[in-house]
Amino acid sequence: MSRQELLSPEGLRVDGRRANELRKISCRASVLDTADGSAYFEQGNTKVLVAVYGPREARQKGLVPHDKALVNVEFNVAPFSTSERRKRSKSDKRLLEVSAFVKQTFESVIQTHVYPRSQINIYIQLLQHDGGTLEACINAATLALVDAGISMTDYVCACTGGFIDETPVLDLNFVEESSIETPDLTVAILPRTGKVALLQMESRLRSDKLEDVMDLAVSGCKSIHKKLDQAVMAAATDLSEKLGH
Amino acid sequence: MLRSKSFVKRTRKGNIVRTVKEHYLRDDISCGYEQCGHPVCVKARQDAAEHGRHSVDGVQTAAPLSCTPRDSEKWGRHYLIPDTNAFINQIDIFERPIINNVVVLSTVLDELRGLSMAVYNRVRAIVREHERRWFVFSNEHHRETFIDRSAGETPNDRNDRAIRVAVKWYANHLSNTGIAALMVTNDEGNLKKAKEDGVESCRMDEYLAIFTEHPELLDMMGSVSITDRESGDSRWGGYPEYLSPVQVQAGIKAGMLVQGTLQIAAYNYLEGSIYTTFPDGKERSVLILGRMDMNRAIQGDKVAVQILPKSQWRKAPSAALVDEDEDSVPDVDEKKKSDEKAARDPAVVPGDADKSVEGRARKRARVAAEKSTPAAAGDTAADSEDGLCVKPAEITDETLEAEDGEITGRVVGIVRRNWRSYCAFLDPNFAPKGPRASNAPTSVSVLAMDRRIPKIRIRTRQVDVLAGQRILVAIDAWPKESRYPQGHFVRALGDAGDKATETEVLLLEHDVPYQPFTKSVRADLPSEGANWVFDPDRDLVTAGRRTDLRHLNVCSIDPPGCTDIDDALHAVPLPNGNFQVGVHIADVTNFVKPNTAMDKEAAHRSTTVYLVDRRIDMLPELLGTNLCSLMSNVDRLAFSCIWELDPDANIVNVTFHKSVIHSKASLTYEEAQNRMDDPSMQDDITKNIRNLNMLAKKLRKRRTDAGALTLSSPEVRFRLENDSQDPVDVEMKALKETNALVEEFMLLANISVAQKIYESFPDSALLRRHPQPPPQNFDNLQHALKPLGIELETGSSLALAQSLDRAVLPSDPYFNNLLRILTTRCMMQAQYFCSGTCTPEEFRHYGLATGIYTHFTSPIRRYADVMVHRLLHAAIDRQVVFGPELTDKVKMSEQSDVLNHRHRMAQQASRSSVELYTNLFFKGKTVEEPGYVTQILQNGFGVLIPSYGIEGVVYTSDKDKKDVPAVLQYDQESHTLVSADKSSSVGLFQRVRVVLQVDDKPVSANVSSMRRKLGLRLTEPQIPGVSMTPEELGALKAATGKTLSKADEDQVVELVTKHPEQVTTI
The missing domain is CATH 2.40.50.140 (Nucleic acid-binding proteins)
Structure with a gap:
């Protein structure tokens, strides 16, 4: 059968974006009252809610290193997040993998030595799924951590890049991501230094094209950084207004 | 601006879910008019100029619409905006270069993708031709032209409206340029609404009328409406209705129907069959007999078939033949009789009138009348409207158990049509004679050159011109009331019997792409052109990735006049008594990089096609006969396979290198043979050849002992696989030794390479296999041999080879050859496949008696070899960068299907070409x-x-x-x-x-x-x-x-023997 045309010769993708365009991003910090920090993050139709608890006293003291904080990540997918409802078990390897990636990424960015013998819990809930889960999770978690006031060396901004018909493309949606031929690369960077915090890809990409795709994804990360920064500023303004009264 | 698109769809599991997709609307889409002053369009043009934005195919996409489009009295200067059906029905007209300045809307393209990928690809191909000045306007993503589906509107109506809105937008957008936007549609409703909305629109035929200088355009109009309903045949009730696609899908899923591609028997157009997997997982073939049961399906269509009750299965096996049955059918009124005649004709179903087609249909009608019940419980109960359909029963083992007769079925639905353009000619018996108003269209029947295709009815205004010509026609539709499909004229090919015309016909009929290479393909040739020379730095010799073998005494041995030299050889004795033997193959992949236009074109062509008078190249001439060809006395890049062979020709080791060689001599078979036989010749090259010959004989002996088949004969030489060389030549008969020499080493190289690439790419190696023929293939032959006291042992290729050697009749020296020719016809076809799709046991090559085989030695003329070269290169050089083209099992497997198809077609085309020339020769004699x-x-x-x-x-x-x-x-x-x-x-x-x-x-x-x-x-x-x-x-x-005079006879002999394969069919 006919394969879907992911990038038309006119340069438009299935949803009408050009190759180097991000989806529409909207985000907000402090959306939950009970959590220490929280954020809601939308990237196109992918919607993520993150709650951060901590730093607080560790539950299982035996597991906690004495000189730094333990970062704990739990990732959940809402049964209604995809068009076909499906309940996933907590031990789903896919879910564990995502939480492991998020955990690894943030362990290096959070200044864990500031909070010895304590624990930071990051709960991520995927509300709606349309590709780019990992990038949305990392971006949302950054915002929630900032909101929780946990000290970090920098923001972490993530973005995906792919390669369709000899053209690098930015921020894949679900249709593009699920095409077998499209490599799907997730990059997370620390925007101030440009250091790479995470680089993940499971498919094949010709090695000479890696740099092009990386460059594009990094430029995407930078735009996302601006968005996150705005959201942090908005939250801060909001907070200062509240305190001022 | 963001809109979300949501729709409901059915998943593979059958659940109904809601899918939501994002849909971005843009305001940076230009109109495509080259001098548009609108800021958006100006900006788009600047962007394109700055970044040189190229589309995927490397063609500039910026602003192609010209400021001087066609001018007409009625509409002034205008751009054409066709709707979807205009493309579907009239694509042949749109392909004419005369139609330019067309705007293709993305709504239309999306609909085309859903309706017909073939038409979509053709439209895309036109858009790529920059000089045609077609422009794709992404109206679905344009902020001002996107529309939402309103309540109660069908998707079709919504799309029609979207087209009208886009046309209107164009009209406004271009209002100050004096260029109109003209919508072309044949949909009355759409036309009417367009008029209401004030959208300029017209029908296709109205539009074509402005091309007064091209009256044939009107002939090319697809007949959309069934105006000429074939009357005068009141007894004929038309074909049964098809099941709806939903019913077909459900029926297949429920195991009540089977689907497969309809193959019509070459000698009997009323006998078709499908080969398919049954619900129980076994593969069987199902016969479909007669027009009614084929129910408007045409050769190649993918059909859904219902198995008939056992009582209606065909009982008499064996091939039947109908000889030009339709000759004697001068007009419509007699068709009925002819059908009955055909049905009663002993050739179709011998002797038994009750089993005739009509008889069966009537009987079934009776059965149906008794059995048919109202569609039960939402089941796939057939449409009982015309009383011809019975409710299909589930296919079980019991219903298929063949006690007697072959499984027979009938077509109840079409899964996918596979119509193409057909070469045809006006039915000479049918063409109305006498004077006629010259401009009035006449309805005529045309007969396709392919006998498996039914007569096609077309309407034309040029009957007198077309009589005696070959024409290309396309089928538009086959309504159930019409006995024959309806089509339209596409173009005239020329006079029948004319050499050039007939050659074009056979190329078209065998689906051989024979157009000259396009500009973008030629752009992929090395920029130095014919002046290209080897450069140690560029060609990676300095980097150590290409071995310099220029010091070796390499020579090539080919048929005389061969310009595309694929292979060269060398052999040197080593100090330890062994021999170093090298096969050097032209390094085509150094010039043909994956995913370039040239590569895509070569993959599409798949093989070079040899006709009597011309050659249709797979690669542009510059590569094939110059830069890649391993000519003598120049440095040429090669892919070398080098063995160390012991004096008994056992392989001690084998290595593969990209190399550069300097061939010392290009010899013909005869020259090589003469050198070898002349004891005074003691130069290095001759010694080389003698060594090679000695080793080749041993290799051959070993291969024959293992059971390799020799299905050749001195007169009409035939080799099961023409692996090493160009089509067998006259000289080869006399000088078998040197020819066999080359062939032997090519086989050895192919086998060694096959092992290597399979080892490195177990899932995605491209290999070639030849399945063992089932014993029943030999039944008729065995039967005929029995009175002669000869029996063929078909258990293994070795046994077969030996029994063939024994089968000699002293009374008739030609008998053995004849037997070998007939044995060849019992063979299966060798085919390319991807190693990930078969079990290793299935890799066997029966004819060559080897466990694994591939094609490596002719990359200039076969695309399979190009793929194998890439695989091998990736296997030996870790620095090679490769993408999914080498690892994607699915793609590999798809490409090997293309290779097999093209390969078969190329063989048939060559054969037809010989046949054509033979006929031209015998004409009047x-x-x-x-x-x-x-x-x-x-x-x-x-x-x-x-x-x-x-x-x-x-x-x-x-x-x-x-x-x-x-x-x-x-x-x-x-x-x-x-x-x-x-x-x-x-x-x-x-x-x-x-x-x-x-x-x-x-x-x-x-x-x-x-x-x-x-x-x-x-x-x-x-x-x-x-x-x-x-x-x-x-x-x-x-x-x-x-x-025949003596001189004539000599000429014939030469003509025929040059292409001896024609007598055999694998």
């Missing part, structure tokens, strides 16, 4: 020759004439006298044709004498001469009613006055 019976059919037998390598059919029933029982009746027991009084019979291997003649009449005179058939008449043995009497023969000779 009469020759009497001895021949052998090679094939027994229901109403005729095939005769092979060894001296010309021609094969034809002698008919035993006269087509003019259908009601007279045939003189010879088919006897199933002995597989012979026997006369009523048992006095004379015809069986396989029988020696006969036949008269060969091609009609001297003008080609357009009757159907068989339009089909350029060679006539064969029997003269010996004398069978009254079948054979030509000596008097007739004498009269014929006197009448034609021309018999």
Whole structure:
């Protein structure tokens, strides 16, 4: 059968974006009252809610290193997040993998030595799924951590890049991501230094094209950084207004 | 701006879910007019100029619409905006270069993708031709032209509205330029609404009327409406209705229907079959007999078939043959009779009128009337509207158990049409004679060159011009009321019988892409052109990734006149007594990089096609005959396979290198043989050849001992696989040794490479296999051999080879050759496949008796070899960068299907080309020759004439006298044709004498001469009613006055023997 045309010769993708365009991003910090920090993050139709608890006293003291904080990540997918409802078990390897990636990424960015013998819990809930889960999770978690006031060396901004018909493309949606031929690369960077915090890809990409795709994804990360920064500023303004009264 | 698009769809599991997709609307889409002053369009043009934005195909996409489009009285200067159906029905017209400045809306493209990928691809191809000035306007993503579906609106109506909105937008956008936007549609409703909305619009035929200088355009209009309903046949109720796609899908899923591609028998257009997997997982073939049961399906269509009850299965096996049945059908009124006649014709279903097509249909109608119940419980109950359909029963083992007869079914739905353009000619019997108003369209029947295709009805205004011409037609539709499909004229190819025309016809019919290479393909050639020279730095010799072998005494051995030299050889004795032997193959992949336009074109063509008078190259000439060709005395890049062989030709080790060689000599077979035989020649190259020859003999011996088949003969040489060389040549017969030498090493290289790439890419290696033929393939042959006291052992290729060697008749030296030719026909076809799709046991190559095999040695003329080169390179050089083209199993497997198809078509095209030339040669001449019976059919037998390598059919029933029982009746027991009084019979291997003649009449005179058939008449043995009497023969000779002179005969011999494969069919 006919394969879907992911990038038309006119340069438009299935949803009408050009190759180097991000989806529409909207985000907000402090959306939950009970959590220490929280954020809601939308990237196109992918919607993520993150709650951060901590730093607080560790539950299982035996597991906690004495000189730094333990970062704990739990990732959940809402049964209604995809068009076909499906309940996933907590031990789903896919879910564990995502939480492991998020955990690894943030362990290096959070200044864990500031909070010895304590624990930071990051709960991520995927509300709606349309590709780019990992990038949305990392971006949302950054915002929630900032909101929780946990000290970090920098923001972490993530973005995906792919390669369709000899053209690098930015921020894949679900249709593009699920095409077998499209490599799907997730990059997370620390925007101030440009250091790479995470680089993940499971498919094949010709090695000479890696740099092009990386460059594009990094430029995407930078735009996302601006968005996150705005959201942090908005939250801060909001907070200062509240305190001022 | 963001809109979300949401729709409901059905998942593979059958659940119904809601899918939501994002849909971004943009305001940066330009209109495509090259001088548009609108800021958005100006900006888009600047962007394109700055970034040189190129589309995927490397063609600039910026602003193609010209400021001087076609001017017409009625609409002024205008751009054309066709709707979807205009493309679907009139794509042939749009392909004419005269139609330019067209705006293709993305709404239309999306609809096209859903309706017909073929048309979509053709539209895309036109858009790519920059000079055509077509422009794709993404109206679906344009902020001002996107529309939401309103409540109660069907998707179709919404799309029509979207098109109207876009046309209106164009009209406004271009209002100050004086250029109009004209919508073309044949949909009355749409036209009416367009008028209401004030959108400029017209019908296709109205539009075409402005091309007064091209009246044939009107002929090319697809007939959309069934205006000329075939009347005068009130008894005929039309074909049964198809099941709806939903019913078909459900039926297949529920195991009540099977689906497969309809294959019509080559000799009987009323007998079709599908080969398919049944619900129980086994593969079987299902027969479909007669027009009614084929139900408007055409050769190649993917159909859904319902299995008939066992009582209606065909009981009489064996091939049947209908000889130009439709010859005698002059007009519509008689068609009915002809159908019945065809059905009753003993050739179709011998003897049994009750099993005839009509009879069966009527019987079924009765059965249905009794059985048919209202559609039960939402099941796939067939549409019982016309009372012809029974509710399909679930196919179980029981219903398929074949006690007697073959599984027979009937078409109840079409899964996918596979219509193409057909080469055809006006039915000479049908063309209305006498004066006619010259401009009025006439409805005529055309007969396709491919006999498996039914007659096609077209309307044309140029009957007089087209009579006697070959024309290309396309089928538009086959409504159930119409006995024949309806189509339209596409273009005239030229006079029938003309060499150039007929060659084009055979290229078209065999689906051979023969257009010259496009600009973008040529752009991928090295920029140095013919001045390209080897450069150690650029070609990676300095980097150590290419080995310099220029010091070796390499030479090439080819047929005379060979310009595309694929391979060269060398052999040097080593100090330890072993030999270093190298096969050097042209390094095509150094020039043809993956995913370039040239690579895509080569993949599409897949093979070079050799015709008698021309060659259709897979790669541009510059590469094939110059830069890649391993000519002598120049540095050429090669891919070398180097073995160390011990003196017994056992492989000690093998290595593969990208290399650069300097061939010392390009020899012909004859030259090489002469050098070898001349004891005074003691130069290095000659010694090389002697070494090679010594080793080749040992290799050959070993291969033959393992059971490799030699299905060749001295006169008509045939090799199961033409692995090493170009089509077998005249010289090869005389000098077998050097030819066998080259071939032996090519086989060795192919096997070594196959092992290597399979080891490195176990899932995605491209290999070639040749399955063992099932024993029943040999049944008829065995039967015929029994009286001669010969039995073929078919258990293994070794046993077969040995029993073939033993099968010699002292009385007839030609017998063994004949037997080998016939054995070849019992073989399966060798095919390319991807190693990930078969088990290793299935890799075997039966004919060559090897466990694994591939093609590596002819990359200039076969794309398979190009793929294998890439795989091998990736296997030996870790620095090679490769993408999914080498690892994607699915893609590999798809490409190998293309390779197999093209390969088969190329063989058939070459054969047809020889046939064409033979016919042209024999035209107007009469020759009497001895021949052998090679094939027994229901109403005729095939005769092979060894001296010309021609094969034809002698008919035993006269087509003019259908009601007279045939003189010879088919006897199933002995597989012979026997006369009523048992006095004379015809069986396989029988020696006969036949008269060969091609009609001297003008080609357009009757159907068989339009089909350029060679006539064969029997003269010996004398069978009254079948054979030509000596008097007739004498009269014929006197009448034609021309018999073959000696000089003519020599010419024929040469013509035929150059392409000896024609007598065989694998």
